Amino acid sequence: MTELDRAKIQEEVDANYEFFKTQLNQTVADHLGQYVLLKNKTIVDYFDTLDDAQKYADTLYKDGLYSIQKVENAVLNLGFIGIQYA
DSSP states (O other), X not given: XXXXXXXXXXXXXXXXXXXXXXXXXXXXXXXXXXXXXEETTEEEEEESSHHHHHHHHHHHOTTOOOEEEXXXXXXXXXXXXXXXXX
16 A cells, blocks of 8 residues: 555545544434444445444445444544555
8 A cells, every 4th residue: 555545545534533523413322332434524324333334335445435433422533444455
């Protein structure tokens, strides 16, 4: 993975994380404990397991530009979790 690829992934993760924080109050009540797949500051879907979210994301986004967050009462940045490295 090149430095440019890493920078693009980090930019996507950071943007999605900031968006996720704005949506957390609305999301927690309905999806507590689930994992949310984010792409381009948009919620794609919710999953019961991290593995399910990652498998789904890997089939849709071959470029690895997505992020996954666990829906919790506290905001936790999972960073590069869910990113597939070549």
